[in-house]
Amino acid sequence: MACPGVPSPCPAHRRPPGSGRFSLVLTRRSAWLLLTVLLGAVGCVGRESTPGAPAIMAVDDLGDTLRLATRATRIVSLIPATTELLFALGLGDRVVGRTTWCDYPAAARAVPSLGDGLQPNLEAIVAAQPDLVVLYNSVQNVAAADRLRAQHIPTVLVTTDRLADVPRLARLLAPLGGRAEAGDSLARWFEAALDSATATGGGHTRNVLVLAWDQPPIVIGAGSFLSELVERAGGRNVFHDLAAASAPVSLEAIASRDVDVVLVLGDTMPAFARRAEWMSVPAVREHRFVYVPSALFSRPGPRSPEALRVLSAALRAGPLP
Amino acid sequence: MTTRQWGALLAGTILALIAGVSVGAVDIDWRGVAGALSAAPTGEAALVRYLRMPRVVLAFLVGGALSVAGASLQALVRNPLADPYLVGLSGGAGLGAVLAIALHLGGPWAVPLAAFAGALGAVAVVYRLSVVAGRRLDPHILLLGGVVVGAFAGSLMSAVITLASASELRSAMLWLLGGFGMASWPAVAVFASYALVPLGLLVGSARGLDLLTLGEENAQYLGADVEALKRRVYLSVAALTGAAVAVSGIIGFVGLVVPHVMRRWGVPLHRQLLPAAFLAGGAFLVLSDLIARSLFRPLELPVGVVTALIGVPIFALQLRKSLR
Numbered sequence: 001m002a003c004p005g006v007p008s009p010c011p012a013h014r015r016p017p018g019s020g021r022f023s024l025v026l027t028r029r030s031a032w033l034l035l036t037v038l039l040g041a042v043g044c045v046g047r048e049s050t051p052g053a054p055a056i057m058a059v060d061d062l063g064d065t066l067r068l069a070t071r072a073t074r075i076v077s078l079i080p081a082t083t084e085l086l087f088a089l090g091l092g093d094r095v096v097g098r099t100t101w102c103d104y105p106a107a108a109r110a111v112p113s114l115g116d117g118l119q120p121n122l123e124a125i126v127a128a129q130p131d132l133v134v135l136y137n138s139v140q141n142v143a144a145a146d147r148l149r150a151q152h153i154p155t156v157l158v159t160t161d162r163l164a165d166v167p168r169l170a171r172l173l174a175p176l177g178g179r180a181e182a183g184d185s186l187a188r189w190f191e192a193a194l195d196s197a198t199a200t201g202g203g204h205t206r207n208v209l210v211l212a213w214d215q216p217p218i219v220i221g222a223g224s225f226l227s228e229l230v231e232r233a234g235g236r237n238v239f240h241d242l243a244a245a246s247a248p249v250s251l252e253a254i255a256s257r258d259v260d261v262v263l264v265l266g267d268t269m270p271a272f273a274r275r276a277e278w279m280s281v282p283a284v285r286e287h288r289f290v291y292v293p294s295a296l297f298s299r300p301g302p303r304s305p306e307a308l309r310v311l312s313a314a315l316r317a318g319p320l321p
Numbered sequence: 322m323t324t325r326q327w328g329a330l331l332a333g334t335i336l337a338l339i340a341g342v343s344v345g346a347v348d349i350d351w352r353g354v355a356g357a358l359s360a361a362p363t364g365e366a367a368l369v370r371y372l373r374m375p376r377v378v379l380a381f382l383v384g385g386a387l388s389v390a391g392a393s394l395q396a397l398v399r400n401p402l403a404d405p406y407l408v409g410l411s412g413g414a415g416l417g418a419v420l421a422i423a424l425h426l427g428g429p430w431a432v433p434l435a436a437f438a439g440a441l442g443a444v445a446v447v448y449r450l451s452v453v454a455g456r457r458l459d460p461h462i463l464l465l466g467g468v469v470v471g472a473f474a475g476s477l478m479s480a481v482i483t484l485a486s487a488s489e490l491r492s493a494m495l496w497l498l499g500g501f502g503m504a505s506w507p508a509v510a511v512f513a514s515y516a517l518v519p520l521g522l523l524v525g526s527a528r529g530l531d532l533l534t535l536g537e538e539n540a541q542y543l544g545a546d547v548e549a550l551k552r553r554v555y556l557s558v559a560a561l562t563g564a565a566v567a568v569s570g571i572i573g574f575v576g577l578v579v580p581h582v583m584r585r586w587g588v589p590l591h592r593q594l595l596p597a598a599f600l601a602g603g604a605f606l607v608l609s610d611l612i613a614r615s616l617f618r619p620l621e622l623p624v625g626v627v628t629a630l631i632g633v634p635i636f637a638l639q640l641r642k643s644l645r
Binding site: 217218239242248249250251252253255256275276279 | 508
């Protein structure tokens, strides 16, 4: 099937993605993602004009084909990133279920929460009478999706880890709600906005440490959209050599990585800045922290270009070694 | 235990310590390592001095403490399966750590202190359960009580994890898997000064532990104040293990296996077994941590994974040899 307009992931993007809340299920999930890539399951959407045939078709990130007779009108979205995206696509009024973490836009909070999205509550989903369920592409959710489909509830499994997932999923999800043009235009806008916000050369490249956790130290690797944002903001992720989205590393390795600044998602000095062992990392000892609002950086989505601008400015203004 | 055995044990321990400071996530040549001993080290030498050395020393102390605690507990309950974490400590410590993280308790020491408090809380409940009729401490109830209290605390921990924000609590689970990533000289100083008292009490109880292995009644006849001894040993084991959890999470297997290996190596008497187990356990954990932090560098394995992967084959081989 042809997928016009769907950007195929470049080889650099074919890494086990993952970020934020899902960071520690990476290892288990990466096998699935690898499988996804091998199956060539780039989500793509087409329409068949044959009378009587399903009106809308989509292939999800696990390679399963979804057929909808009519556009979806009751959508359960159990990923914060897709909830945000559905609202941005003008499909917000059709979202009838979300996760506890879906906090953006504000209108999303009015939608009933159906749990944390990691182990979906099937009864609650079925009770919401959805005609489309969006689940994160993880091992637990594959079983959940099978059971939902057995109940004749169309379900898609998608990955939302990298910046390229935003336009890709816009083009995947919008047609399912009958708003293919909105998906296309959001995708085009996103790519252009991201490119125009991307720092273009010049100046000193900051070596940035992005921590997911400090006890034990877990760093963000190249597989995370946070790493992509850092690189686009004119920085360099000091752990860009780690393919995973996040990984536990030795403090010794961090200390030897020549960190210029530490990215802090939030506005308060992290507690580890006062721990003796972290004094061996010069950037921490000298409090070279760059603070950015955590809400903008919690997931890849339509706000990522704005996040990129904020990060670029923060890195430019940030403390110099 | 012969002089030759002591010599071998000491030499092995020193070699392990030297290997521990020489190898790590970063390649540092011997000049850098030697430079760490200078008055004001800089660059790589500072890395060795302030990150690697405290880490090696802390691993050594924790390994030694866990082995002594395991050997003493096995004698106390006369059960070779006794592991210091079995007495409800790990569940309690886990609950404490997870609560501290879920409630966003501030401060750099919040998580370790909460784990320590949780461990001691669980021990207090087990102890209360085990003191029968207000006086006697029943070793069997101690084990059973430890298992059920540990399971209860573990379930509470799972509930908190399910209900609270996910990413931080997954990290808490990783913290509980154990490791020496947060080792520093202040942490070494705190642990060493704290562990001295329970370690001293246990070594001082060595003769009593020898008598206990003959059975409580026989120990009584041979002049031991059995009830006081049991209480002293149990509380020392709990205090020691609780402190180990606070600085390094839950590192299984050391306290279970090292005492067995040393006993089968020909050290049956506790006067010798406890110091020998201290050295062997310390060296074992130093080497396990060395592997954990350098095998897949810069990635780091939880040290508990390594202790089991190395410890089980050694233990199985020895078990087989002794049965032949």
